[in-house]
Amino acid sequence: MNGGQKQDFFVFLPPMLRTATCGELRIADVNKEVTLCGWVQKSRDLGGMTFIDLRDRYGITQLTFNPEWDKDLAQKAGSIGREFVLQVKGTVIERSSKNKNNLTGEIEIKVKEFTVLNAAITPPFTIEDETDGGEELRMKYRYLDLRRNIVRKNLELRHRLAIETRNYLEKQNFLEVETPVLIKSTPEGARDYVVPSRLHQGSFYALPQSPQTFKQLLMVSGFDRYYQIVKCFRDEDLRADRQPEFTQIDCEMSFVEQEDILNMFEGLVKHLFKTVKNVDIPKMPHMTYADAMKLYGNDKPDTRFEMKFVELNNVVKGKEFKVFNDAGLVVGICAKGAAEYTRKQLDELTEFVKRPQIGATGLVYARYNSDGTIKSSVDKFYGEEDLKKWAAAFSAQPGDLMLLLAGSADKTRKALSELRLEMGTRLGLRDKDKFSCLWVVDFPLLEWNEGDTNLLESLRGRWVAKHHPFTSPKPEDIKLLSSAPGEVRANAYDLVINGVEIGGGSIRIHDKKLQALMFKTLGFTDEEAQNQFGFLMNAFEFGAPPHGGIAFGFDRLCSLFGGADSIRDFIAFPKNNAAKDMMIESPSPISEEQLKELGIKF
């Protein structure tokens, strides 16, 4: 633990129960009389002398008790346990054995008196960066988990990212406006959490999945530039690393086109990387959704490494190999320098793609050996000449490994995308300290909902909005809305960093007629559209400006900056995958009296 790191936004600390924190005393403070407060990180007894590491948010300072100074006090110090809360008065002295790794490591406190402000029973796990506590225990005692330096640093990072987000947006003249949390249920997308009304029995509020309609109304109001760091809610089925409540950086601008928004928020992301991590991000490339799917099989490609898809229908078909001949798509990747992969490693990869969640039926490989020969798993069907053609298609070099999948186009691309990421990981190409950002643009406006269990059943077998129903189609594609809805492209964009969707947005519809057409395409009757979104469509009649915006997943952004995979450790009090708070034991039953007041029965 780096005990004494002082933060740059630290300004002053007035004397309270303490005159200094545990992170600020230095050699220049020697001989000062000080009062410190904090927790006992650890206590060591060395031949009658007791050394205690006293911890607070700001650092660790060593307390020293010597029986030669005060026999009684030194004896009393022996009874102080881990995590006790102490107030200590003493003198700053120079340490004989200095610890240069700790900013307070050159001094210690010669203790004159101490008070136990609160005793502590033994914690259920160790309060260390590497703890012995399992996930469940740490969630139940989250307040102890948060004492760990490593977890607190995550939340300090989150704080810093929020500050720098505000700094940037405020300089750009964005106004932070709070939108309501108790709104109206509009179940056109994921499920809403709802709140029964006591004063209006039988009616409900809903918690917002995003402030979408409100920020659009703010544009109609002429607010011009809006932002909010805001909690949003989604009642989803159990999924790993999803939270029922999550935080967005939500933004909207008027009188803009797509390019303006991309520039503005590329600026935000660059500002965050520069100020928080001192990383310079180059101009971000734009990639169409169609290209992302074709080249990476994924609308959020990890572009820290190349390994682009190569389509091989023209190269591999027409031989005796039925699997390839029957496939809608034969597509592969070239793993640089992996020709030496053992049979065991290749079997592992085959097992990997055959897992049910990936669902490939098999994996074809071809090693381009360093001696120039090429050996494949389908040598029976493809001779050296054929394989040379493969290598040419892949631009493969001696030492490379070619991996091929075949099947229906969508499913095969999806499977190959997983394999590509797996190979990227295996080859060490996904460095957490490297950041590759891009904009994916021209998303489809609609997608066919076959059976997404996160949507209400009544929405199945229908076109649903890929982004949301307020996203503007590209003007030139509007004519396809009735004939080929799946081909309509939207003015929608995602910011992707290291294969993670960090933000997404769109240019919005600002015309009542187009909005009505969109609702019709989504299967709303006129009455349903008016009932749920009448206020917005009516607002468009009073002079709505062209507008658009974006929302960033703030929890995900924090975990990306923190180099972690899970968002949970960047949320102070997260819920588990079953949407439960294990610490406060919520959700929980409420009293009969409360149910009666709400008029609710189960």
Place this chain on the structure above:
Amino acid sequence: MNGGQKQDFFVFLPPMLRTATCGELRIADVNKEVTLCGWVQKSRDLGGMTFIDLRDRYGITQLTFNPEWDKDLAQKAGSIGREFVLQVKGTVIERSSKNKNNLTGEIEIKVKEFTVLNAAITPPFTIEDETDGGEELRMKYRYLDLRRNIVRKNLELRHRLAIETRNYLEKQNFLEVETPVLIKSTPEGARDYVVPSRLHQGSFYALPQSPQTFKQLLMVSGFDRYYQIVKCFRDEDLRADRQPEFTQIDCEMSFVEQEDILNMFEGLVKHLFKTVKNVDIPKMPHMTYADAMKLYGNDKPDTRFEMKFVELNNVVKGKEFKVFNDAGLVVGICAKGAAEYTRKQLDELTEFVKRPQIGATGLVYARYNSDGTIKSSVDKFYGEEDLKKWAAAFSAQPGDLMLLLAGSADKTRKALSELRLEMGTRLGLRDKDKFSCLWVVDFPLLEWNEGDTNLLESLRGRWVAKHHPFTSPKPEDIKLLSSAPGEVRANAYDLVINGVEIGGGSIRIHDKKLQALMFKTLGFTDEEAQNQFGFLMNAFEFGAPPHGGIAFGFDRLCSLFGGADSIRDFIAFPKNNAAKDMMIESPSPISEEQLKELGIKF
């Protein structure tokens, strides 16, 4: 409308559909070719020439169409209606008749072409500072109401107050930490809004009335200084100017005593007044709750004016006047310079105090005339000598009016407090541009709940926490908890400005045993206490530091700074007194499918 006021945090505006805003062009910009976007504030036709005021958030710029420049264009301009959204290209030219009240008033735009980006139907009320729209209409079309300069300025003020709050607290090393919105119902105070769980049927989340327990746990975690600008929720009965969702500046600190907290947050309030209003606030006085009740009959006294209560039992009793003789308390105020009040005015005051919500049975007055004589409404019982004694008790001067009420102590103080405020208003002593701040301290820990309909019925006829159950009693009063609970004082404090409670807080209990005693005093069984707050009491066993905090009502603070009585105009999308959002029509029924998924029947 002051069209051209540029805000100091305005930095730069990249070219989008416009090259300039409607608030930034000046005489120095003459001859520039510009593109503006905005709304038509008004259009005037003067002898064939058309002048249009184009409005955006940043100001108003005049557009000029002259048939001598372009006949067709000038004709087309005639068809542009109020609130149309335009994009206009033209040249900045000097105006012949300048408007010095408007920062853009020296120039106008010689329009070369324009595009109607969106037409507008006629708004249901005028978009002006003084509108003809009633409250209900303005709420239904809130997005149009927000176009009014005066309403938008309120939200800009709110934004600015949030920024300055963060600036101060971050310099003081507070960390902003987001606490959860989906928590657990703990109905020991006002009613919770609850959220039925779909994944765990029959169980509920609750929306927080404040992040109280979470911020205390953050102190147990060693976060030291926490803040959050956060939405809170309270399911209250209909009350004027209350909102079901409201925003708090929520703060907590460790290793502090009451005085430290008062100093820290007095600093915050001074910082806000200085930076936002350029007002210097002097050192804030501290007044005990007992004194506030005795001197003002109110725990949030308006101290912009004196008019303190004078108790008169010793002065007025023992004459033939039964009303005074039977009264528990005779108490009055002296209204400086109001001796000339007419009979009609005095009758109005009598009617005022006899209104049911005030409930006095009558009003006794005595005029100290400028000629030195004193005439009272009870001359039958009190002679000149008696009235001289009254005057002496009041320190009244010739020209003053003495107003007396009598009855049971609590009720009479409450009524006289209302009368005092009424007199303050009538005498012009409650200037909205004057700010009088004080700390009210030493609140009672508990209060007897006779029949507050904002609490569950099961809490009636019980002691309830005046502040909340986590507030620390004064150590010297703990012994009274069982014998005289009503006399126990708390380490609790309110910040009062101009008679409004702007903030309140306390030193918290950080000892498990004391917390258990507190719950017992509040009528919790051990099991109930453990079930609802076990996580907090358990946390206290692992080394909880002494801690305390405060929460400010942010909506109320904004309205105080804005010089308004209602908080509603400082909230972008408020609800009405029946907790309804009239714009989106919420709360509203949800679908059978949603109800079925939740397993809920009515």
